Amino acid sequence: MSSRQEEKERRRLERQQREQAEAGKAANRRRLQLVAGGVLAIAAAAAVIAAVASSGGGGSGSDSQASSGYGSAAIPAKKISDFDAAVKASGCTFKAYSSEGRTHLTSETANFDGYKTNPPTSGTHRPTPAQDGVYAAGNSPAKENAVHALEHGRIELEYKQGAPKQVQDQLNTLFNEKLKGVEGYHQLLFQNQTNMPFEVAAVAWTHILGCKTMNPQVFDAMRAFRDRFVNKGPEIIP
Secondary structure (H helix, E strand, C coil), X not given: CHHHHHHHHHHHHHHHHHHHHHHHHHHHHHHHHHHHHHHHHHHHHHHHHHHHHHCCCCCCCCCCXXXXXXXXXXXXXXXXXXXXXXXXXXXXXXXXXXXXXXXXXXXXXXXXXXXXXXXXCCCCECCCCCCCEECCCCCCCCHHHHHHHHHXXXXXXXXXXXXXXXXXXXXXXXXXXXXXXXXXXXXXXXXCCCCCCCCEXXXXXXXXXXXXXXXXXXHHHHHHHHHHHCCCCCCCCC
């Protein structure tokens, strides 16, 4: 029995080391993307300045600015802290599900299409979890990486493809509210890629708060949801 426990512990430690190594690689890739994005932004700004200068700097022309990422939009202050009352007032649906397992796929490019909930809440996933943070529309993490993040106790705020820009900006404001004293604490915000039946949803390991339409009461429901379920995955990773 002792040898079995030792072998199990050895495998667990090896798996954690692999995950940490992969997470480090993913973080490096994201840093490189941010650097590249910064270079492009500087180049774009230079192009705008050059265009204005070439036009003589007059005010008769129409200005245009491409929107990138999320903005900030005002959201209602918290009114309801109780979880059940907040969910009821929002008109959203809250459901808890049985775990679909924690099996790892064999590679970072492998796909899995057997999830029983939408959005996925547990089950087979890739070796590396999606990193905390805000993802631009069109750059959402793969569902297999997102599920791994849920396993680590993360909360995922998702919006349906085609959701209004105001909804996206409002979720960004909610994301940046302090949770456990930290902005964006153990959360991900991204555009849903599984054609979920909700306009917005908050997802945790084996739990979904799904809202068919956005309304002012949704924010309290999402606040209560993340307060209750953050860091409640089966494998908590700081």
